[in-house]
Amino acid sequence: MDWQTLAAAGIVTLTLAVFLIRMARPRKKSGCGHHCDCGKK
Amino acid sequence: MSHTHAADLQIDSAMTLNQVGVGCDVRISQLSGPGCDRLRDLGFCEQLLVRKLSAGRNLICSLCGTRLAISRELAEQVVVSPMA
Amino acid sequence: MQGSSEFPPTIALIGNPNSGKTTVFNALTGSNQKVGNYSGVTVEVKSGQMFTPHGKKLHVLDLPGCYSLRAPSLDEKVAVDALKGEIPGYAKPDMVVCVVDASNLERHLQLALQIIELGIPTVLVLNMVDMAEKSGLRLDPAKLSEELGVPVVPMQANAGKGIIELKQALRFPFPPTPAVAWAAENLENSRRALITRLCELAARRPDAHQLTLSDQLDNWLLHPVYGWIAFLGIMFSVFWGIFSFARIPMGWIEAGQGVIANWVVAHMADGDLRSLLVDGVLGGMGGVVVFLPQIVLLFLFIGLLESSGYMARAAFLMDGVMAKAGLSGKAFLPLFSSYACAIPGVLATRTIDSAKERLVTIFVAPWMSCSARLPVYFLIVPLLLHENEGSWKQAMILFAIYALGTTSAFGVARLLRAKLGPDTGATHFLLELPPYHAPQWSYILRHVGERAWSFVAQAGTIILGLSILLWALGTYPKSGGTKDEMLAHSAVGRIGSVIEPAVKPLGFDGRVGTAILTSFAAREVFNSSMAVLFRVDEAESDEKTRSLLRDRLAAAKRSDGTPLFTPLSLISLLVFYIYALQCLPTSAVVARETGSWKWAFRQFIFMSGFAYIASLIVYQGGKLLGFS
Numbered sequence: 001m002d003w004q005t006l007a008a009a010g011i012v013t014l015t016l017a018v019f020l021i022r023m024a025r026p027r028k029k030s031g032c033g034h035h036c037d038c039g040k041k
Numbered sequence: 042m043s044h045t046h047a048a049d050l051q052i053d054s055a056m057t058l059n060q061v062g063v064g065c066d067v068r069i070s071q072l073s074g075p076g077c078d079r080l081r082d083l084g085f086c087e088q089l090l091v092r093k094l095s096a097g098r099n100l101i102c103s104l105c106g107t108r109l110a111i112s113r114e115l116a117e118q119v120v121v122s123p124m125a
Numbered sequence: 126m127q128g129s130s131e132f133p134p135t136i137a138l139i140g141n142p143n144s145g146k147t148t149v150f151n152a153l154t155g156s157n158q159k160v161g162n163y164s165g166v167t168v169e170v171k172s173g174q175m176f177t178p179h180g181k182k183l184h185v186l187d188l189p190g191c192y193s194l195r196a197p198s199l200d201e202k203v204a205v206d207a208l209k210g211e212i213p214g215y216a217k218p219d220m221v222v223c224v225v226d227a228s229n230l231e232r233h234l235q236l237a238l239q240i241i242e243l244g245i246p247t248v249l250v251l252n253m254v255d256m257a258e259k260s261g262l263r264l265d266p267a268k269l270s271e272e273l274g275v276p277v278v279p280m281q282a283n284a285g286k287g288i289i290e291l292k293q294a295l296r297f298p299f300p301p302t303p304a305v306a307w308a309a310e311n312l313e314n315s316r317r318a319l320i321t322r323l324c325e326l327a328a329r330r331p332d333a334h335q336l337t338l339s340d341q342l343d344n345w346l347l348h349p350v351y352g353w354i355a356f357l358g359i360m361f362s363v364f365w366g367i368f369s370f371a372r373i374p375m376g377w378i379e380a381g382q383g384v385i386a387n388w389v390v391a392h393m394a395d396g397d398l399r400s401l402l403v404d405g406v407l408g409g410m411g412g413v414v415v416f417l418p419q420i421v422l423l424f425l426f427i428g429l430l431e432s433s434g435y436m437a438r439a440a441f442l443m444d445g446v447m448a449k450a451g452l453s454g455k456a457f458l459p460l461f462s463s464y465a466c467a468i469p470g471v472l473a474t475r476t477i478d479s480a481k482e483r484l485v486t487i488f489v490a491p492w493m494s495c496s497a498r499l500p501v502y503f504l505i506v507p508l509l510l511h512e513n514e515g516s517w518k519q520a521m522i523l524f525a526i527y528a529l530g531t532t533s534a535f536g537v538a539r540l541l542r543a544k545l546g547p548d549t550g551a552t553h554f555l556l557e558l559p560p561y562h563a564p565q566w567s568y569i570l571r572h573v574g575e576r577a578w579s580f581v582a583q584a585g586t587i588i589l590g591l592s593i594l595l596w597a598l599g600t601y602p603k604s605g606g607t608k609d610e611m612l613a614h615s616a617v618g619r620i621g622s623v624i625e626p627a628v629k630p631l632g633f634d635g636r637v638g639t640a641i642l643t644s645f646a647a648r649e650v651f652n653s654s655m656a657v658l659f660r661v662d663e664a665e666s667d668e669k670t671r672s673l674l675r676d677r678l679a680a681a682k683r684s685d686g687t688p689l690f691t692p693l694s695l696i697s698l699l700v701f702y703i704y705a706l707q708c709l710p711t712s713a714v715v716a717r718e719t720g721s722w723k724w725a726f727r728q729f730i731f732m733s734g735f736a737y738i739a740s741l742i743v744y745q746g747g748k749l750l751g752f753s
Binding site: 076078079080081082083084086087088089094095097098099101103104105106107108109110111112114115 | 230
């Protein structure tokens with residue numbers, strides 16, 4: 001098994017993981033659920 | 042909503058914005074009907090001058106230098122009198 | 126005390142539509158701003174920061190334009206909620222800056238009085254004083270300030286005049302809440318009396334009506350005959366402009382893609398990673414990014430039409446036509462925008478007063494053929510024609526495609542509008558026709574930039590992820606043998622054989638079915654899927670790839686040896702793509718704008734079901750009638 005196969009499989013797994021995590025976790029409200037402080041970023 | 046001061050208008054001079062001829066200047070004497078709050082928000086207030094610019098499905102009128110397009114149903118709720 | 130030292134105090138900008146509120150906001154905050162989208166009920170509030178002349182930091186909110194705090198439309202409700210501090214993530218404003226058009230005090234003071242009555246410290250900005258004075262109005266800000274009990278700042282925001290004075294008026298701590306002197310028993314009447322008195326005192330008008338340049342233009346542009354000619358001419362120019370100007374940068378993007386792909390191929394040994402990069406990432410994202418020029422141009426043209434004041438005239442003209450579909454002229458802009466992309470179209474429905482009309486407009490918007498369908502059309506339509514047939518035939522077919530989508534959308538809108546019944550509250554067609562003026566380039570360009578960036582950001586995240594997963598589905602589980610056998614063995618190949626019975630009645634085989642399935646998240650994926658499934662090697666440009674793919678498709682055979690693509694099955698495929706809702710981002714936006722996934726789900730099921738049945742009718746009906 002060459003490094004390309006491993007790297008490609010790794011990227012696919014990572015993408016799948018990111019999708020699953022984002023789907024499972026309800027989205028935070030733009031990073032500011034509480035008072036004020038929204039414009040500070 | 043009732044407007045007591047409307048009583049001092051002559052009855053025969055009262056007509057709605059729909060009945061006014063195109064190009065005429067009239068004074069709003071009363072608003073009556075379900076849409077009158079919305080009309081007021083847009084600036085259709087008693088005593089203001091309106092010029093009707095076009096008729097049709099929706100009519101265009103000029104109010105304080107602004108052109109507004111309103112539907113016939115709304116225009117029906119605007120009672121106007123000829124300018125003194 | 127509100128706005129203690131921990132957080133910067135918040136000021137909110139509010140004003141009637143067309144009062145120049147956003148110009149004031151831009152002048153105050155400079156580039157220091159961002160657009161916020163909040164989940165739940167639709168909110169689009171801009172926020173930014175500014176500093177007072179004393180160096181105090183202030184947080185500025187730009188609220189949607191509104192006529193009154195009674196709020197029948199969603200835009201206005203957002204503004205009212207923000208004023209009450211009921212929007213999560215935003216503090217209740219410590220001060221309100223109410224922007225009014227100085228030429229229109231009689232009308233705009235309505236809102237100003239309602240705000241002062243709320244008891245929040247208020248500063249009144251008389252914007253566009255230059256225009257007012259040019260028209261002969263004599264303004265007296267000092268008198269107005271004295272009568273209302275709030276600071277009044279005359280301004281000409283688009284020229285930067287009066288900004289310093291406004292910043293000085295925002296000196297912290299804020300002035301105390303003014304006493305509402307006019308609060309009598311009948312608030313409506315006393316407000317009106319006050320406005321009449323104020324206008325007599327502080328804004329003397331020499332002559333009520335003068336025929337302005339805008340009036341003269343409107344005589345032509347709203348004319349029952351010439352107005353329509355102008356309207357059709359403008360709309361045609363916009364579409365023509367989008368498609369012809371976009372071609373040049375699209376060529377650059379495609380060429381750039383080709384260069385990168387060739388570079389990767391030249392510098393990497395054959396293997397999974399190279400295949401992932403070239404076929405998956407570059408192919409998948411490239412197919413989407415290539416539409417960036419069209420989207421930028423569309424937003425630019427819409428921005429121009431809106432900023433110059435023509436969009437309101439278009440809505441006025443179209444009101445009669447839209448009424449036939451049970452909609453009003455206000456639904457015109459959202460549906461028009463949807464020809465480029467349904468997402469901005471759905472967002473633009475916020476200006477529609479009637480909740481039910483808004484829902485109907487959102488529901489049918491994806492049937493206005495969006496630009497993402499074009500690559501699919503461009504792939505299929507030439508297959509319908511013989512090589513020597515002119516391009517005008519292709520144009521005719523394209524026109525028919527657009528017409529079919531649009532008329533179906535209007536038909537469904539009419540049925541749905543009738544089904545939902547009349548509105549609970551009275552809503553009427555009511556539209557302000559702002560004076561024509563030169564477009565505000567800085568504002569338009571900023572808006573176009575925002576949209577372009579959000580599109581690119583999406584391509585870089587969701588579409589990138591989907592492309593990688595799609596590639597994986599077409600690659601794993603791995604097997605030996607030819608490319609063909611590998612594909613048949615892969616997950617995509619297996620899915621294809623499973624769904625073949627479902628798509629066969631439409632005239633497709635398993636491969637086409639799989640390509641359709643992969644394109645449900647984003648319809649433009651269809652082309653790249655077809656290229657993968659019919660084993661077309663990447664050529665140096667998309668156009669070349671497309672023509673290679675076309676040759677391959679024309680030669681494709683069914684298992685029984687008959688040609689796969691007959692004119693009838695191609696038309697069936699076109700019909701499917703006209704109707705199917707294959708755009709995950711649109712569904713997400715619909716869910717957000719309607720406040721629940723229920724409508725997004727219904728819309729998806731309805732449109733996809735409709736697409737399937739329409740295709741079925743076309744193919745089976747066509748066969749019965751003896752076509753092939």
